[in-house]
Amino acid sequence: MNEVLTRERILEAAEQVFRRFGPHKTTVVDVARLLGVSHGSVYRHFDSKIALRDAVVEGWLKRTSDPLAAIATSGEAPAKRLRLWFSTLLKLKREKVKSDPELFSVSRTIFAEAREVVARHVDTLVGQLEIIIGDGIASGDFRPVDPRATAQAMFDATARFHDPAHGAEWSAPDVDAGFDRVYALVTAGIVA
Amino acid sequence: MNEVLTRERILEAAEQVFRRFGPHKTTVVDVARLLGVSHGSVYRHFDSKIALRDAVVEGWLKRTSDPLAAIATSGEAPAKRLRLWFSTLLKLKREKVKSDPELFSVSRTIFAEAREVVARHVDTLVGQLEIIIGDGIASGDFRPVDPRATAQAMFDATARFHDPAHGAEWSAPDVDAGFDRVYALVTAGIVA
């Protein structure tokens, strides 16, 4: 209340309110109220409600990409690292559906609206895959494929198992078997 | 008007009205009116509006699976046949989004609500892929993989390019390149 109003404090409050009321019900006035300021003050730090929402989504997505970055740049053998990267991605995504299915289903809409932020996130993830594949080629574990194109293709090929658009299918009992089949197929194409 | 009222005539009329007013706006009374009967008569042939809608969608999906069946059982070389099958699948799906986005969007709703119709359709398609892959193994063009599991994996791996949940992404300019990358990756794993 009596501290300086910063971008960070607003983001923190916004996330708290998003979580409580859901992103669509949340108003700028709600966020301002939690901070004990008028909503006009929020507009000194964010150009629009959309800018604020995008910033919150960005932070939220970062919580997925950061642990994956650690895996991508670890010293683990590329084949093992690749498998761990994917299983962690699926684990993180599924935890999100389970822990808050309501927020997850709303997040699908939010993602569709915040295309740019999500595109950047996907780019980050594909970049991480590219590093693993590049390392695998260098070590001779993978065939000399184009790392960027292959990273993109692997990400797209596994979309059914990590894209929020398919979230409803993840509770089926045979999803794990389905992913294993796809993973076996796509890695069959790159292992030396 | 003066002919006997059959399931087929109702389906025909229903499809016509669906196409004209959009499936959400269409009422059972609209369908009955086009046939010159009361809506009560429609209920002699279909248990509910949902049953009628499902039957219409079933016929619609058949228009995708029938031409694909012809390709799957053609005498073409398996590798070429596989490629043709997929490019036809994508072409048909994209035509549907373009020519009738309203009807297309309802099929998305049906995915969540009445899974049975769609599940049967997907089973049919995977079965067709299985035939092509089986033929390819017999001819020595493909490695001796499990045809059913591989068919399922190929279908899942290409979901982003044919699953209605991703329909909005198909208008992007780089989708074709994206599909080519994924196709190259998954076939790299099976060609002998």
Added chain:
DNA sequence: CAACTGACAGACTTGCAATTCTGTCAGTCG
């Protein structure tokens, strides 16, 4: 008597008045 109608109850949808929200900006405060 089989094929059909149309009135009906309750579920669902629509339109729109009332309310609430966003984004601005002239004005206050320390």
Added chain:
DNA sequence: CGACTGACAGAATTGCAAGTCTGTCAGTTG
């Protein structure tokens, strides 16, 4: 003078009254 407020216009959303639809069934028709 820079951080902040709050009244305001127009956009967006909500709630709910009025209207429409689904599914049924007793009654009509050829």
